[in-house]
Each structure stands twice: as C-alpha cells, then as structure tokens.
Amino acid sequence: MDGRGHHHFHGGPHGGHHEKPNEELVCNLEKCVFCGSCVEVCKKEAIKVDKINKKWTLDKNLCVKCGHCIGHCKVDALEFV
Numbered sequence: 779m780d781g782r783g784h785h786h787f788h789g790g791p792h793g794g795h796h797e798k799p800n801e802e803l804v805c806n807l808e809k810c811v812f813c814g815s816c817v818e819v820c821k822k823e824a825i826k827v828d829k830i831n832k833k834w835t836l837d838k839n840l841c842v843k844c845g846h847c848i849g850h851c852k853v854d855a856l857e858f859v
C-alpha cells in the first residue's frame with residue numbers, strides 16, 4: 779500500500795500588508811544649524827527650534843510622520859529611525 783500523506787495547505791494569504799516599523803523622527807544635532815525650516819514646513823507644528831539655545835524638539839504626539847520636514851532640511855539632519 780502506498781501510504782503517501784498529502785499535504786493540506788491552509789488557504790489564505792499570510793498577512794496582506796507590511797507592518798510599519800515604529801519609526802520616529804530624530805534630529806542629528808551635530809548637523810542641525812537651527813535654521814527653522816523644518817518648523818515652517820511642518821503642518822502639524824510638531825517641531826520647535828530654539829535658535830538661541832540651539833535646541834530642536836519634537837512633539838511626538840503631533841508628528842504624523844509625513845516626512846515633509848526631512849525633505850526641507852538642507853543639511854540632512856532629520857531622519858526616521
């Protein structure tokens with residue numbers, strides 16, 4: 779007797795979408811010149827730049843991770859990590 783088993787494949791594709799990594803916008807303070815461009819282009823007003831005290835801060839609750847600011851930073855200080 780030929781006792782070959784046969785495989786059952788469960789139909790159904792495995793997930794249909796990529797899970798988004800938990801990225802967060804960060805500013806490389808060694809590159810940042812505190813020009814404020816990112817502040818101006820952020821529609822959510824998520825970024826604050828203090829030119830005097832050289833501080834860059836992000837309100838993570840406001841940031842929608844659109845990436846707009848990244849494209850406007852002329853020194854490439856911004857990135858998602």
Ligand code: SF4
Pocket residue numbers: 805809810811812813814815816817827834850851852853854855856
């Ligand atoms: S646009 Fe770039 S250099 Fe200018 S404040 Fe923002 S992060 Fe810093």
Ligand code: SF4
Pocket residue numbers: 803819820821822823824825836840841842843844845846847848
């Ligand atoms: S990623 Fe978009 S929402 Fe977040 S700080 Fe930059 S411009 Fe603002």
